[in-house]
Amino acid sequence: NAGVTQTPKFQVLKTGQSMTLQCAQDMNHNSMYWYRQDPGMGLRLIYYSASEGTTDKGEVPNGYNVSRLNKREFSLRLESAAPSQTSVYFCASRIRGRTEAFFGQGTRLTVV
Amino acid sequence: GESVGLHLPTLSVQEGDNSIINCAYSNSASDYFIWYKQESGKGPQFIIDIRSNMDKRQGQRVTVLLNKTVKHLSLQIAATQPGDSAVYFCAEKWNYGQNFVFGPGTRLSVLP
Numbered sequence: 001n002a003g004v005t006q007t008p009k010f011q012v013l014k015t016g017q018s019m020t021l022q023c024a025q026d027m028n029h030n031s032m033y034w035y036r037q038d039p040g041m042g043l044r045l046i047y048y049s050a051s052e053g054t055t056d057k058g059e060v061p062n063g064y065n066v067s068r069l070n071k072r073e074f075s076l077r078l079e080s081a082a083p084s085q086t087s088v089y090f091c092a093s094r095i096r097g098r099t100e101a102f103f104g105q106g107t108r109l110t111v112v
Numbered sequence: 113g114e115s116v117g118l119h120l121p122t123l124s125v126q127e128g129d130n131s132i133i134n135c136a137y138s139n140s141a142s143d144y145f146i147w148y149k150q151e152s153g154k155g156p157q158f159i160i161d162i163r164s165n166m167d168k169r170q171g172q173r174v175t176v177l178l179n180k181t182v183k184h185l186s187l188q189i190a191a192t193q194p195g196d197s198a199v200y201f202c203a204e205k206w207n208y209g210q211n212f213v214f215g216p217g218t219r220l221s222v223l224p
Contacts (some may be wrong), residue, residue: 042201042217043156043201044214047213090155099146101158105153105154106155
C-alpha cells in the first residue's frame with residue numbers, strides 16, 4: 001500500500017521552462033490537493049479537486065494548472081517556471097467527510 | 113483574510129517533560145481543527161483533530177484543547193520523546209469547505 005506517491009522528488013528548472021508534477025494515490029480517496037511549502041511558512045493551497053472531474057483554485061493558483069486525470073491521479077503543471085515558484089510541493093488526498101489528509105513525500109523544485 | 117497562526121515558532125523541551133504547542137485562529141466558522149506533524153524531509157502526518165463543538169480530545173500521548181472564547185488551540189504531548197522532534201502545524205477546516213488553512217508551524221526540539 002503506497003499511499004500518496006509524488007514524482008519527481010527533486011527537479012531543477014530554468015526560468016521559462018515547463019514541467020508537470022505527478023501525484024497518484026491508491027486509497028480510493030475522493031479529494032486531492034496540491035500545496036506549496038516555503039521556508040518558515042505553513043502549507044499554502046494551490047489547487048484542489050473535491051472529486052473526479054472537478055478542480056478549484058486555492059490560495060495561490062497563479063502560474064499553475066492542474067488536471068484530475070482520474071480518481072487516482074492529480075497533476076500540477078507549471079507552464080512557464082519562475083524563481084518565485086522555487087518551493088517544496090506536496091500532494092495530499094483524503095476521504096470526503098474525514099479530516100485526515102495523507103501527504104506525499106514532496107517534490108523539491110528549484111527554478112534558476 | 114482570516115488565518116491560523118502560532119504563538120511560538122520554536123520550542124525546546126527536555127526528554128520526558130510535557131510539551132505544549134499553541135495556535136491562535138480567527139475564523140469562527142471553522143468546524144474542525146487539526147494537528148499535523150512533519151519530520152524532516154517528509155510530508156505532514158495527521159496527529160489528531162477536534163470538532164468545533166468540543167473543548168478537549170485525547171489520543172495516544174496527545175491532548176488537544178480548544179478554547180473558542182479566545183480562539184485558541186493547543187496540542188499537549190505527554191512524556192516527550194526524541195521521536196517527537198518535528199515541526200507541528202495546526203490547520204482549520206472552514207465549515208462546509210473542502211480545503212484546510214495551515215498555520216506557519218512550530219519546531220519542537222527534544223533535548224536529551
